[in-house]
Amino acid sequence: MKRREFLKMIAFMTGSAIVSGCDALESGDERILVVGAGIAGLAAAKTLQNWGYEVIVLEARDRAGGRIWTSRQWANSPLDMGASWIHGITKNPIAELAKEHNIQTKETDYENQWIYKQDGREFSASDYETLAEYSRLLQGTMGEAIEGYDEDVSIQTVLNEILASEEVSTADKRMILYLLNTVIEHEYAADIADLSVFSLDEGKEFGGEDVIFPDGYDQIVKVLADGLDIRLQEVVQQINYGDDGVTITTDWDVYEGDRAVITLPLGVLQSGRVQFSPALPNEKQNAIHDLGMGLLDKVYLRFPEIFWPETPDLLGYVSQNKGEWAEWLNIAHYTGDPILLGFNAAAFARTVETWSDQQIVDSAMAALRTMFGQDVPAPLAYQITRWAADPFALGSYSYQPPGTDGETMAALAAPVAGRLFFAGEATSRAYQATVHGAYLSGLRAAEELWDTD
Numbered sequence: 001m002k003r004r005e006f007l008k009m010i011a012f013m014t015g016s017a018i019v020s021g022c023d024a025l026e027s028g029d030e031r032i033l034v035v036g037a038g039i040a041g042l043a044a045a046k047t048l049q050n051w052g053y054e055v056i057v058l059e060a061r062d063r064a065g066g067r068i069w070t071s072r073q074w075a076n077s078p079l080d081m082g083a084s085w086i087h088g089i090t091k092n093p094i095a096e097l098a099k100e101h102n103i104q105t106k107e108t109d110y111e112n113q114w115i116y117k118q119d120g121r122e123f124s125a126s127d128y129e130t131l132a133e134y135s136r137l138l139q140g141t142m143g144e145a146i147e148g149y150d151e152d153v154s155i156q157t158v159l160n161e162i163l164a165s166e167e168v169s170t171a172d173k174r175m176i177l178y179l180l181n182t183v184i185e186h187e188y189a190a191d192i193a194d195l196s197v198f199s200l201d202e203g204k205e206f207g208g209e210d211v212i213f214p215d216g217y218d219q220i221v222k223v224l225a226d227g228l229d230i231r232l233q234e235v236v237q238q239i240n241y242g243d244d245g246v247t248i249t250t251d252w253d254v255y256e257g258d259r260a261v262i263t264l265p266l267g268v269l270q271s272g273r274v275q276f277s278p279a280l281p282n283e284k285q286n287a288i289h290d291l292g293m294g295l296l297d298k299v300y301l302r303f304p305e306i307f308w309p310e311t312p313d314l315l316g317y318v319s320q321n322k323g324e325w326a327e328w329l330n331i332a333h334y335t336g337d338p339i340l341l342g343f344n345a346a347a348f349a350r351t352v353e354t355w356s357d358q359q360i361v362d363s364a365m366a367a368l369r370t371m372f373g374q375d376v377p378a379p380l381a382y383q384i385t386r387w388a389a390d391p392f393a394l395g396s397y398s399y400q401p402p403g404t405d406g407e408t409m410a411a412l413a414a415p416v417a418g419r420l421f422f423a424g425e426a427t428s429r430a431y432q433a434t435v436h437g438a439y440l441s442g443l444r445a446a447e448e449l450w451d452t453d
Contacts, residue, residue, distance in 0.1 A: 032449065033058060033248055033255055035236050036263035038066025039435055040423040042224035043442025044261045044449075049228065051450060056257070057230040058250060060392045064225045064232075067265070067393055068435065070216035071383055077337050078216035079300050081385050082396075083435045084329075088206030094220060094436045095211070103219045105211035106334050108313050115316035116371040118174070127175075134176050135183075137162070146201045152402045155184065155200075156193040177322040181345065186327060188433065189294025190399040191346040199400035204430045214334050217435075235392075236264075238275045241419040259419050259452075261445050263438075266412075266426040267293040267394025280416060287411040290404050291426060293395035294433075295349045295388050299364055300331075301379040303338040308372055315340075317367055323348035325367035340368070353386045360384055397433040398426035413441065418452045421445040 030053055034045045037059035049055045063069070067082040086105065089095035098105055115123045115131070123131070145158045159180065168176065180192050188195055213219060234250040239260065241247075246260040264274060269288045279285070308315065308330070315328040323345060331339035342364050344352050352360055361382050369376045387396045400408070406429040413427035423445035424438055431437030 030054065030259075031056065031257040033246060033257035033260040034263065035239070035248065035260060036066060036265075036424075037061075037064040037225065037230050037232075038263055038265075038424070038438065039068055039221070039224070040425070040438040040442040040445075041066070041261065041263040042221065042228065043439045044263070044421075044423055044446045045228050045230075045442075046224050047443055047446040048261075048449065051446070055229065056255060057228055058234040058236055058248060058255065059230055059232050060235040062232050064230055065218055065221040066263075067387070067396065068217050068221055070213075070218035072216070073383060074302060074381065077302070077335070077339065078214075078218075079339075079341075079383060080213065080217045081298060081383065082387075083217055084212050085210045086212075087210050087434055087436070088208050089211055090206050090208035092206040092208070092436050093439055095206075095208075097220055097223060098213075101219070101223050103223075104214055106214055107209045107211050108329075110210075110314065112312050113314040113316055114309060114312040115178075115318065117318055118320050118370070120370045120372075130172065131175055131179065134172070135179055138176070138179060142197060142200055145197050149197065152196050152198045152405075154193050154402050155180070155195045155197050156191075158197055159192060174318050174320070174322075178316070178318045178326055181323045182316065182327045185323065185346045186296060186343055188399045189296040189345055189396045190292055190401075194292060194346075194399070194401055196400045196402045196404060198402075198405065202400065202406055202429075203432055206436065212334065220435075236274050238277065239420070240277045241417060242278075246419050259421065259449055261421045261423055261442070261449065263422075263424045263442065263445075265293070265393050265395065265424060266291055266398045267388075268392065271394055273391075276420075283411045284414065284416065284422075287408045290401065290408055291412065292399045292401045292404075294346065294397055294399045295353075296343060296345045296396040297349045297352065297387060298383075298385045299342040299344070299360060300383040301340050301342070301361070301364060301368075302381045303340070303379050304377055306332050306338045307376055308332070308340065308368075315371070317371055319367065321348075325364055342367075350388060353388050357382070357384055399433065413444070415448050415452070421449050 032048050032053045032055050034041045034057040037057050041057055045055045045057050069082040071079045071081050086092055086094045141162055234252055236248055236250050238249040245258045248255045310332050312330055313333050317325050325342055327343045329341040331337055331341055387393050409427055409429045413422050415421045423441040425433055428437030428441045
């Protein structure tokens, strides 16, 4: 093993700065600018700082974490407004961080779900079996489509073929749309008409159960942010790069560095709000344009008492129109608090974002009163996300439209001119749209930066 690689390995394993063994670490005069204090930026910054670089993190918000955001507005009831889960705890780096720092997690059992019909009746045993049959049918058909299509198409195209070949009642069609919305559209934050069927076969997963943080995902952010030089409320406007290094202009200041790690969300890159000079390579610009930025919004409702069953992890609602208040996380199941979390994704979420807070609450309450009766009390308080309107995210997380693939994400991730290194969930070919994917992309960008010394 080369001495340089040995030093890097020891630095990574011990979490300490090795200040000898290569010019950059020997002199300590190489400054790295990290754009964004989300999980990808924090992972990159922490790693590079441990390797001996001077690191400055520029963050537009007044907090670290990015799309990991724990609201502590309600006393003793932390609520995750962005990321909620560790998806698969076996060998997952986020799960390992949680374990190392004694951060409590609780498992979500997705099969422990009670589902209600459009008329408010809970599913019967035969309804649940019908739903399971359609789930198996859809899985098989999507698998056949991945194997059988020569060119990529949307999931909606495959669904249309299923519905054309099968005799499906209106009630069963609602079941199918409920499945596709809660299992796929919520997972990918995009409408089935916009999602690549080939993308269902892309990427990897960690094994084990999914878990949430009863005391907030921001505990992970605090672990990673500790000891870093993070400059908050610095909205990046322009990034100039060349042989002499990198200059980043914010709305407050100008920062100069030798190289930079860029972790801007895909939605922000697509908006053009941050200008690059010289312009990014065409291949990278094409990747930014071709990938999709999805939307998954949340509505937390706090009630004077628990009027719904505490046993299930999740509550489902097969509404007349696809995606309308289809899935609720039962916070009472985890914490005992009288709180429900309603999810909206894709097309319906974009519609809901245009409504007033009161319209959103009224719509959510109409669904809950259908499910649990008209005497359901009004909520005492609510908290609502609008990630598409958030200027520093412009969406929740990325997805693959038809015609994009892992190579598209690889192009987005590729370094530019030995000066700019890109990270974030949209750059994670293996674990797109996940916190662990973003985290691992930050480690990958740090590795790439080191390797250009």
